[in-house]
Amino acid sequence: MEPLIRELTDADREANHRLGAEAFGYAPDGQPSSLPPVGGAVLGAFVGDELTAKIRARDDEIPLPGSRTLAMFGVEGVAVAPEARGRGLLSPLFRAGFDRARRVGQPISILFPTAAGIYRRFGYEVVGSLEQREIPMSALAKIKAPERISLRRASAADLDAIRLLYAAWAAERLGPLTRIRPSAPILSADYLGSPAAVTLAIDQSGKLVGSVRWTRGTGYDPETSVIEVEDLIGLTPDASRAMWRFLGTFDSVSSRVNVELPSGDESLTALPAEPAPPAKEHRYMLALLDIPAALAARRGVPGLTAQLPFKVTGGFADGVDGQYVLKAASGELHCSRTDSGVGPTFHARGIAALYGGAQRCAGLRAGGMLNGPTDTDPVWDSLFNVPTHVRDYF
Ligand SMILES: CC(C)(COP(=O)(O)OP(=O)(O)OC[C@H]1O[C@@H](n2cnc3c(N)ncnc32)[C@H](O)[C@@H]1OP(=O)(O)O)[C@@H](O)C(=O)NCCC(=O)NCCS
Structure with missing residues (x-):
């Protein structure tokens, strides 16, 4: 029987949650989120009355070199009910997703695959990876603090300046989200929310040239005291060095930072030695629609x-x-x-x-x-x- 494909509504929220929880192992106390999601849609495949497979469309936007932007169809939450796997339910869902992308004007699509082989037949190819690296504090502590950079903690009053820093950093790149669409309001007040902290790097003219978001682990134990670093952005080599050095000042009480950066990120060149290979990676795939x-x-x-x-x-x-x-x-x-x-x-x-x-x-x-x-x-x-x-x- 041909599945019925349609956009899910709030009446489908329990079924959507159940399918996602089985596929991705949500925490047992996780709550179903309302549908449609902000800034996107969930497309469902129904076999009879049963929601049997789904993909989530994220309406987003990426920068392109030269201060340009391009709308994109972000795909996430791809799941097929375990008993219905291997029957080709993804094909009609992707067809519907691509039709929707054409209607709303999204010329490309990006996704993070759990396995690249699932998506190649839809025209996606791996174009990079987001890598998690473990960098020992002892390596960061060796970096000499650049004299021309001062550091301070960000407050809510800095949010606009952080957004401008991000936009300046993204203007010559291909791929990071613009972070301004409803689907990705990353640089909102929550960005500065505890337990994370954001530290800013300022140059001698008072210009914001770098920022790093970090969350300290607990105690002094090498395993628990790790500092998670999510977003290190340096517009200049001095800014990147100053932020790495700042993290290295935790050397006496923390063993390492875990930092998530794309392959080849330039901030890694500010490190004194080649970092160890990534401990984990999320590959990402691109398709032209x-x-x-x-x-x-x-x-x-x-x-x-x-x-x-x-x-x-x-x-x-x-x-x-x-x-x-x-x-x-x-x-x-x-x-x-x-x-x-x-x-x-x-x-x-x-x-x-x-x-x-x-x-x-x-x-x-x-x-x-x-x-x-x-x-x-x-x-x-x-x-x-x-x-x-x-x-x-x-
Ligand atoms: C991944 C998943 C959605 C695939 O569902 P499915 O019902 O097998 O999908 P379809 O039948 O439409 O397509 C299967 C095709 O994908 C390929 N495929 C499926 N899982 C794969 C894997 N892990 N690695 C490589 N290829 C895979 C199959 O080989 C098949 O290709 P073929 O038709 O050329 O033989 C399903 O297994 C699932 O829900 N898994 C758990 C959640 C998950 O990993 N989601 C992906 C998030 S990015």
């Missing part, structure tokens, strides 16, 4: 003028497969459908990996995600060479 809108949202390369016909195949979202032309001129990109022109053929996952800065053309070719003429590969590589940088797990 509307090729012309996603490509045209990106900044071009000043001085680079090119006309690049190409094809996309193997997509799952309606309208992804087809023939296109990408035009680069005056630092801008334009992309449209075409019915003529020869050029390379990207697999939908291949163009996602290129877009997210995870692969260059040579890697895509080796992985079977790009075929055909190679002459424009260097141009594609120079247009899409920014790594994805995600901060907020969802």
